[in-house]
Structure formats: C-alpha cells, structure tokens
Amino acid sequence: EAGVAQSPRYKIIEKRQSVAFWCNPISGHATLYWYQQILGQGPKLLIQFQNNGVVDDSQLPKDRFSAERLKGVDSTLKIQPAKLEDSAVYLCASSLIGPDTQYFGPGTRLTVL
Amino acid sequence: KNQVEQSPQSLIILEGKNCTLQCNYTVSPFSNLRWYKQDTGRGPVSLTIMTFSENTKSNGRYTATLDADTKQSSLHITASQLSDSASYICVVNSNYQLIWGAGTKLIIKP
Numbered sequence: 001e002a003g004v005a006q007s008p009r010y011k012i013i014e015k016r017q018s019v020a021f022w023c024n025p026i027s028g029h030a031t032l033y034w035y036q037q038i039l040g041q042g043p044k045l046l047i048q049f050q051n052n053g054v055v056d057d058s059q060l061p062k063d064r065f066s067a068e069r070l071k072g073v074d075s076t077l078k079i080q081p082a083k084l085e086d087s088a089v090y091l092c093a094s095s096l097i098g099p100d101t102q103y104f105g106p107g108t109r110l111t112v113l
Numbered sequence: 114k115n116q117v118e119q120s121p122q123s124l125i126i127l128e129g130k131n132c133t134l135q136c137n138y139t140v141s142p143f144s145n146l147r148w149y150k151q152d153t154g155r156g157p158v159s160l161t162i163m164t165f166s167e168n169t170k171s172n173g174r175y176t177a178t179l180d181a182d183t184k185q186s187s188l189h190i191t192a193s194q195l196s197d198s199a200s201y202i203c204v205v206n207s208n209y210q211l212i213w214g215a216g217t218k219l220i221i222k223p
Contacts, residue, residue, distance in 0.1 A: 042204075098209060099211050104157050106155055106156055
C-alpha cells in the first residue's frame with residue numbers, strides 16, 4: 001500500500017513570496033490533515049478535511065494561508081505572502097476513520113529568508 | 114488549559130542501554146494516549162496507543178505505561194539501537210482533539 005505522498009520535499013523562498021505544497025493521501029482515506037511543525041515542537045494542526053469539506057481550520061492563519069481539497073482526494077496548501085516565522089516542516093496526514101489512525105507523509109521543509 | 118509536557122527535552126545514551134521518556138498531561142476529557150516516533154526528515158509513526166483502562170502496552174523493545182490517576186505516561190526503550198535515534202512525541206486525544214507534546218529528542222551513540 002502506498003503511503004502519503006508530499007511534494008516538494010524542500011523549498012526555500014524569500015519573505016513575501018508565495019509557495020504551495022501538494023499532498024496525495026492514502027487511497028480511500030476520507031480525512032486529510034495539514035500540520036505545521038516548527039523545529040523542536042510538536043505538530044500543530046492547521047486544517048482538517050473530511051472528503052472535500054473543512055472540519056476544522058481554527059488554527060489556520062487565514063489572512064495568508066489557504067488550503068483546498070478538490071474532489072476529496074489530493075490537497076494543496078498555499079502561503080501568500082510568506083513570513084520568516086512560516087519556516088517549518090509542513091506535514092500532511094490522512095486517516096480512514098477519525099484522528100487516531102493517522103498516517104503521515106514525509107513533510108515539506110520550508111525555509112523563508 | 115489542555116497541555117502535554119514531555120521530559121527530558123533531549124537525551125543521549127550509549128547503544129545497548131535502556132532509557133525512559135516521560136509524558137505528563139493535563140487534559141480533560143481523556144480518550145487515549147499515543148506515542149509516536151519521528152525520524153529526522155520523516156513524518157511521525159505510531160508506536161503504541163493506550164486507553165484509560167490500559168496501564169501497559171508493548172511494541173517490541175518499546176513499552177508504554179499509563180497512570181490515569183496521576184496523568185502520567187512513560188515510554189521505556191530496552192537495549193537501545195542506533196536506529197532508535199529519533200524524536201518521541203506523546204499525543205493525548207481529548208474527544209477527537211489531539212494535544213501534542215513537544216517531543217523528546219533521543220540520540221543513541223555507538
């Protein structure tokens with residue numbers, strides 16, 4: 001069974017630029033999550049989708065971050081414009097049922113200069 | 114406020130030695146507690162999950178304990194190997210809201 005795929009693995013941009021990350025969940029998983037993990041901290045949930053609907057986006061900085069999950073499969077997370085404090089690893093996870101059985105992708109490491 | 118605190122922040126031990134990582138939580142209501150292993154440059158991978166009624170669960174050389182009365186959990190690693198070098202993160206599920214700890218960074222030296 002293929003795992004959660006993410007791309008790119010690494011991205012370096014300058015502040016005020018835009019960036020987008022892509023995630024392909026495990027086939028058949030209805031729930032998809034985006035997390036932000038700052039160095040030395042645990043992951044912080046940004047947004048949770050159930051199929052193509054948003055379940056929780058309470059911690060998503062909506063003035064600069066946006067996410068979509070068209071057709072309930074792949075998802076993209078966008079940052080526009082980026083700030084220095086957005087430097088982090090962005091993890092995508094998916095689950096068949098509920099938040100417990102989450103499977104994580106390898107993450108995208110973003111560096112904002 | 115729901116919180117999960119882990120100690121130590123980092124730990125260095127020699128290959129073959131045992132170690133114990135701690136997780137204290139102030140979370141209510143409590144559904145379950147999970148330990149994750151996160152290798153450098155990878156996403157977290159689940160090691161164990163424990164519900165309120167369970168006080169010990171093993172996964173190979175990893176043994177997790179849970180004391181629901183004192184709201185403490187520990188992860189014991191036996192006969193450490195170089196591949197155990199990773200961050201170990203404690204996560205408490207509170208009615209489907211996950212509260213993540215900051216993790217313990219474990220380094221195994223040959």
